[in-house]
Amino acid sequence: MMPSRTTFTSGYISGLLWRSGIRYHFRRPWLYALSVIGIALGVAVVVSIDLANNSAKKAFLMSTESVTGAATHQINGTGRRLDEEVYRTLRTELGIRKSAPVIEGYASKPDLSRTFQVLGVDPLAEEHFRSFSSQQAGIELSTFMSGEITGFLSETTAEALQTAPGDTLELIAGGRPYPLLVAGLIQTKDKYSRQALENLIIVDISTAQIMFGMEGHLSRIDLILPDDEAGRPGLLRRAYPEPSSTRTGSSTDTAERLEAMLPDGISVVRSGSRTETVAQMTRAFELNLQSLSMLALLVGMFLIYNTITFTVVQRRPLIGRLRALGVTRGEILRMILGEAFIIGLPGTILGLTGGILLAQFLLQFVTQTINDLYFVVSVQQVAIAPLTLLKGMLLGVGATLLASLWPAREAARAPVRIVLQRSEKDALLKKNIPILSLTGLLAILAGIGSLFLPEETIISGYLSLLLIIIGFSLVVPLLISILASLLHPLAGLAFGLPGRMAVRGVVADLGRTSVATSALVIAVAAAIGVGLMVDSFRVTVDSWLKSQLQADIYIQAPGFSTREPDAGLNPELITLLREAPGVSGSHSVQRTEVQTSQGVDRLTVVETDRESTRSYQLRKSDPGLWNRFDNEPVLLATESYAFRNGVTVGDTIVIITDRGDQDFVILGIYYDYSSDTGLLTMSRMVYDRFFQNKIISGLALYTDDGTIVETLMSELRERSAGIQNVIIQSNQGLREASLEIFDRTFTVTIVMRFLAVLVAFIGVLSALMALQFERSRDMAVLRASGLTPAQLWGLVTGQTGVMGFMAGLLSIPLGVVMAAILVYVINLRSFGWTLQFQITPEMLIQAMLVAVTAAILAGLYPSWKITKTNPADALRDE
């Protein structure tokens, strides 16, 4: 059977159009390459952030999973320790065989700046839980159980560390050195377990107790209870009992019954519950990074839009002829979209590759931040998630098609005769300025409106940010025209005719310049917004640190993450330090964890006196706060805690104490920027009434009037030598160290900001190149009329400089608005922090410089190209 004639024709024509499109791009390889790079960068940023986030999360989940093993439930004490007597009871009295004692901790190898998770187990109890640490796996018990510091690590880790069985690893745990004898290697069969065990050192319970000062204690007991069913943490059930009819029997009941048999303060919870809580902590952090990465893609979309618009405008005569020849609108539309696809696909593929590489680089920043703020995780390599790649693929191609949809429709819709005219597009745009501006204003209003949506989510915050950005970019042409009419006489006064021509040029080619300028405006505004937000944040944190840090010297045992409870200070050392000559006063701090009605919460236990109470900047408080603080079951909560848990002054929180469940009343909400998950603070005197844990993890010392802080510090160092490695910092030193962590936290943000500007730079470059190519004939005329190459160069550079100047100027209001939204909306909704909004003029000037420089740089190549062109050739072109 013959193919029908229509199919044949349309197939032939679309093939022809396709080839024409490809040839069109190949004749302008630079432009094509820049578009591809633009989309590639956008995709790369999105993909890399996603990969870095996911790798960190996956590493965390895998290591927790491997450490949790087959356990269905776990027994927890108050804080992160429980009396080993509970395990003895479990085994010798209750006969619960599927139970395994666990001590978890961290040890570092400072020379490699690597942190290892140390898992203390009883290999004889491991059989049902973790195959790799069970006696059946072949652990040599005679040295393993002997209390010597011996351990197992995975084969791949040993390879990376270049150690072999029999070697000694110099580890630091809780500020003390422990040479760990590598007793053997865990051979892993598949990639999954290799990654899961990558950072694990397995030691005996006895070894772990010694290393972490946990004598007589365990971190938890793992259980396999029959009929694994979802149970809720015991305390929640006890605090808010479910109606008995909804109970489903089985392990939930078993867990409850078991809990009832154990002493007060001991809870039996489902194994995954803790992991889930911890994994969720980074959600806001991840979302913010993702949103920032989308900004780069958004800028990339402007770039695509710009390129496609240019190609459409330039081929207007060709499209007109094709339409006159009978090519349908649909075919034109498909042709333009097909061409966009030719940019989008390689751009996306390049972006995916680049994203994987970039992720490798970003991973260290992301991991560092997670370690500083949330939990200890060590990620050695990027886990390439197919889903992320697919997402990047769809985003890249989708963004390209979306960005080119408008110019493609424009080309397809135009009637034949108009298309034959040349610069109709610009006329159209100028005509459309009122409509565009109106739409833009509406979008901005919608964006502002969505800030006040009743449901205050982070997503809606970003949505409003997006609407404002897009709206603003639609108003940009109008603003440029206004700016140009203002600048025109000024430029004339300053630079004479070339100056006026440069300004005029921007307006004359508004169709193309406005898109390029918009891209630059958005990128620079993003830089301003993020920069101002970070600045505001930093200023807030700095002033908070100043008020929070009242003592002269701070001492603490080294820890691994702000989230981890600190190791304890040696009690003898505490006395030695407190009694050092020159110390006029001191108070202690302990950072620990408690099980509360809200979940597992961090608790700071403090000794207070008149000095230290002043350091709390209270946002809200009960008038009797300080009178009751040392005597009653009351608490302080940080702003972020109150935000996360929706509690306020006067609310009650149930805490599992060593004496059972106890109600604590929140008497104050205070500003704190040390944790986005929030903290509770309790008086040491109150804590000691309800808990047996006597650990002190930090000391704050006040000096006598005549004592020099540095002298005292070296005295304190001498006193602690040989007892425990502790961190001794002056007020100033601690403040600087804290700010350093702060800056480290935002490194990734700054990298993102830079990338967005880079995409914008490429956008401007490609827009200008396109523009100058199109104007090569005009330029040739100018050359022919006697303009020297230097003058021409000045004209082109002047024009791009004007664009940059305008972009810089326009980006300031948008940037400030973005910063305000980030500070007042996104930050608050993500973390619950109140920040002091700061507008630093340096930031604005800097943004202006970036915009102008980027634009001038982008103008260099096209102007060089034009001055190199022989005007006669250019004139002969058509």
Next chain:
Amino acid sequence: MRHLTLLMLASITLGIIVIGFWLLSPPDSEKITAGASPVEALRGDIEGYYRAEGPKEFEFPADHGPHPGYRTEWWYYTGNLFTENGRHFGYQFTIFRNQLSPPDADPIADPNPDPIADPNASPPKNQTSWATNQLYLAHFAISDIDNKEHKYEERFSRGAAGLTGAEADPFRIWMEDWSAELDADASSPSEESLPVTIQARNNQIAVNLSLNPAKPLVLHADHGYDPKGPDPGNASYYLSFTRMLTSGTITIEHTDYEVSGYSWMDHEWSTSVLGKDQAGWDWFSLQLSDGYDLMYYQIRNEDGSLSPYSTGTLIDPDGNTIALGDGDAKLEERENWTSPHTGRVYPVRWHLSIPSQSLNLEIATFFPDQEMNVSVTYYEGAVHVEGIRDNEPVAGYGFVEMTGR
């Protein structure tokens, strides 16, 4: 000597050491228990451990307790118990102590040798109760004679942190919730006497038994010193209560049976026992209807011959002992059984004659499959005895332990 199960213990340790180390892998493929040979285990390093080198004065109750420094030690309870209706059960409850490193090696090294440590600063206190060189094993089995079913379980635990251990005064040997403890209520006519309550349970089987010695403590061989070979030190200290009145409850699949009968208790400790050419053993504990008890074991050499160190003890109804030496007894195997679980071959019917005592006995297992397929495979089974002593018919019950071939 008896329960050379000790060897199995030692081999478990060795198995852990040998197989383990670099072979960490999922448990299904690397059971440390797989194929361990009890005899191979004996070639373990005995350097630095205490040795049984000659008779000694025992002190009680201290010597009922553990003897750390010797590599292996066990407390072995077996018995044949009956319900009022005559339903018959055999039971075994054993706790093994296994020392992982010689006593002179300090098990707890300084965890924190800090070269720059201030000598005046107090060293870190090492209070972990988990560090140990004592590994314990426990075997618990019930032979349901009527149903020909043998159910058993093996457990491991460290002898530390109060989880598992052995204590002399008051006597208590326990592995988690399995224990044999001094029965404070029972009449205790002498220091040596050791009435106990045994409690053990798992998902299938449980026992709760009171055991009261009906005869005084027996010191086997040379006042409790029992050489196993020509080399000095290849010997054990071996004590028994050969007849203990037993009553209590046996539970099988949630059904309780009130039972009574006799138990036999062995307590033996040593560092090395088998010589180089010795291949395995067959051991019997028999309680006869005329009030006599008989312990007899023979050690088989690699070449199939019998070791001259095969010995036994005959205990009369009053507890007087007659030591049996090389050549005093003759054991003939009458029937073999091949284990479907391990492929090992065990005799299940014998003829034992001790001419000097005018004793001729036919011994047979109640049913063949009483193999303990645990970390080291052996056989521990209830037997019945019929025969003639001084022309008078005798009968009885007992247990046999074998390494098999």
